[in-house]
Amino acid sequence: MRGLPKRIDDALHSLDRRYLRRRLWLWRAADWKTFRRVDAMTNRGILIGGCGRSGTTVLNGLLSCHPEVQVVDIETSAFCQTAYRGDLDLESEFKLERVFRRLIRIDIPPTCSRWAEKTPKNVLFAARALDYLGPGARFVHIVRDGRDVVTSRHRRAPDRYWVPPQRWVMDVEAGRALEGHPRVTTVRYEDLMSDLEGQLRRLCGFLDLPFDNRMLGYPETARVPHSEGWVPRLRPISTDSVGRWRAPEHQEAVEALLSEPGAESLMRHYGYLDPVPEAQDPAPS
DSSP states (O other), X not given: OTTSOHHHHHHHHHTOHHHHHHHHHHHHHSOHHHHHXXXXXXXXXXXXXXXXXXXXXXXXXXXXXXXXXXEOSXXXXXXXXXXXXXXXXXXOOOOTHHHHHHHTTSOXXXXXOEEEEEOGGGGGTHHHHHHHHOTTOEEEEEEOOHHHHHTOXXXXXXXXXXSOHHHHHHHHHHHHHTTTOTTEEEEEHHHHHHOHHHHHHHHHHHTTOOOXXXXXXXXXXXXXXXXXXXXXXXXXXXXXXXXXXXXXGGHHHHHHHHTSTTHHHHHHHTTXXXXXXXXXXXXXX
16 A cells, blocks of 8 residues: 555565465464564565566575575466466466475575565566565566577477577567556676676565575575485576577577567667667758
8 A cells, every 4th residue: 555654564575365265274274483584584585587588596596695595496487387388377276385385395595585486477567466475575587688598408308499589579578567666677698797796786676585695606696495416407697598599500490580570679789789770861952
């Protein structure tokens, strides 16, 4: 409710019946100590989203280095259950219990005041999720040059491209639609790779967190619970993966992206293509 002091606004939100139901679920599922620890962070979630192969894993790992952030160890799809099915439903019910189920298994450090969850398709549901979670929640949209995205391969399928052009356009357009939302910020993957400290300081300010130098120790300082095998796969921050689309074998995929309706406009919007030059008045004869 606008115009009310933050404490009163938070208190009124806590009376929402959906919130009370999820607190009841958490109370039943966890011991008292865990309940209090997780319940205190319930409305202070950080959601990470963006098109796949755009750096959501890197961003999640970087946040895990912060002593006040507890990351969820898997993609829960708690806020986008239908996103990876053929019957995408943007009004589908949220399942915050999926986040709780992971958090209650973790020995959360007493310094933690926020939780973070990354599922790329969060970007399609972010506005509703922020309303659902309350005024303390934040959403971080990460965007990457579409040419590098559509020519990226995943270790699960190294013989093919992972993201089709249509998906990049849909997900990035959803992120663009969130611009101006007071609890949403956008991070460009390329800026994160080239100016890590500057981007992390900006991000911490947005999240109401003090900057912590341990974030610069990534990936060695990453805290990824129950996924020890995942940590060695985290790569050091580097610009090596920027501009790989220029390789000759990728040009067909690049052309397919640029011919996709809406792609060029988004590429220009995020600074990946030069702006369209303004038409000049003809010289007087």
